[in-house]
Amino acid sequence: MANKVSVLVAGSWGTAIASVLADNDLDVTLWSRNEQQVAEINGEHRNHRFLADALLSPRIRATSSIQEALSGKDAVFVVAPSAAMRDVAVQIRPYLTENTLLVHATKGFETGSLKRMSSVLADELPDYDASRIVVLSGPSHAEEVIRQCPTTVVVASASEQAADAVQDLLINNYFRVYTNPDVVGVEVGGALKNIIALGAGLTDGLGYGDNAKAALLTRGLAEISRLGTAMGGNPLTFAGLAGIGDLVVTCTSKHSRNWRAGYLLAQGHPLEEVLKQMGMVVEGVKTTQAAYTLSRQYDVTMPIADELYRVLFEGKSPEAAVEDLMGRGRTHEIEEVAKPVQTKWFG
Incomplete structure (x- = not known):
């Protein structure tokens, strides 16, 4: 059982994960480049920018030193934006x-390469057994955790032992953790749901009502499953926590930054202004670009993602996008689905 763990970086989700680990009596080091944030976490036990007035456990200690954050740690949780994942992987390499x-x-997904995050980590950590990388996903707003x-x-991990070990680190009476061998499906589901959340914000901002949102979530899940299965995920994963579970919470919650971004776009705000106003990474924007390209690489039809791409990057009005979708x-609603991919841990 691990006793010393580190979390990189000190955003909202990273801080929430650190809090879960600290509640489980682990010593947690939280890494941030921002010295002011480090001082606030250590001195006041708060992270005002990302989690308002939540009081953090004294078992969480922040540092701006990557060496201090990682040296002698039994487990490392990387919670960096997708655009920063490769850089963070390079920095942690000497200490794993x-x-x-x-x-x-x-x-x-990584912009340009369109790689999943576990693949980016594997690229930059050639001496680490990539089969032991674990992915954490599911419906989990930091503000509630x-x-x-x-x-x-x-x-999710290809290694049952690694998945079980992470489950043991995190699980408690308010944070329940399941395991799954389907790394591809869990990563793809977690990424693509952000696209549909942008669409949900748009439909709410346009005042289209609950019927439209229900249709968007249902057909959005069909698109997620279609591409995810083509990429090697198990269709059953998309009916689980990393699929429909994460989709529902991200498309219906006031905490969802992707939903809020879509809502602001529906009010007529330009994308650049929306992203500046959000003040945090809106992963759904870059993921829409990735899905637009991946759907063509895998010859998969994704009409919702395509229309959102045109709204975000080609200046199409949300109203026109909805009209074209309708x-x-x-x-047929029930499409031919590929046979479930075998993702068992032992053969």
Whole structure:
């Protein structure tokens, strides 16, 4: 059982994960480049920018030194934005051992390469056994986790032993953790749901009502499953916590930054202004770009993602996008689905 763990970086989700680990009586080092943030966490036990007035456990100690954050740690949780994942991986390389548990909780694809986060980590950590990388995902707003609201998540790894070990680190009476061998499905589901959340914000901002949102979530899940299965995920994963679970919470919650971004876009605010106003990373924007390209690489139809791409990057009005979606040719709801991919831990 690990006793000393580190979390990189000190955003809202990273801080919430650190809080769960501290509640489980672990010594947690939280890394941030921002010296003022480090001083606030250590001196006041608060992270005002990301989690308002939540009081943090004294077991959480912040540092701006990557060496201090990682040296002698049994487990490392990487919760960096997708655009920063490769840089963070390079920085942690000298401090990982073959026995270190490595977990990431980032939902997105790398811009340019379109790689999943576990693949980015594997690229930059050639001496680490990539099969032991663990992915943490599921419906889990940091603002609720920090208040110990009942939350259920999933951890995925090709290594059953690694997944079980991370489950043991995190699980408690308010944070329930399931395991899953389907790394691809869990990563793809967690990333693509942010696209649909942008769409949900748009439909709410346009005043289209609950019927429209229900249709968006249902058909959005079909698109997520379609691409995720083509990329090698198990269709059953998308019916679970990393699929429909995360989709529902991200599309319906006031805490969702992707939903808020979509809502602001529907009010007529330009994308650049919306992103500046948010003050935090809106992963759904870059993920929409990734899905637009990936759907063509894998020859998968994703009409919702395509229309959102045109709204975000080609200046199409949300109203016109909805009109074109509703005016598509007739088709069957139940499509031919690929056979479930075998993702068992032992063969």
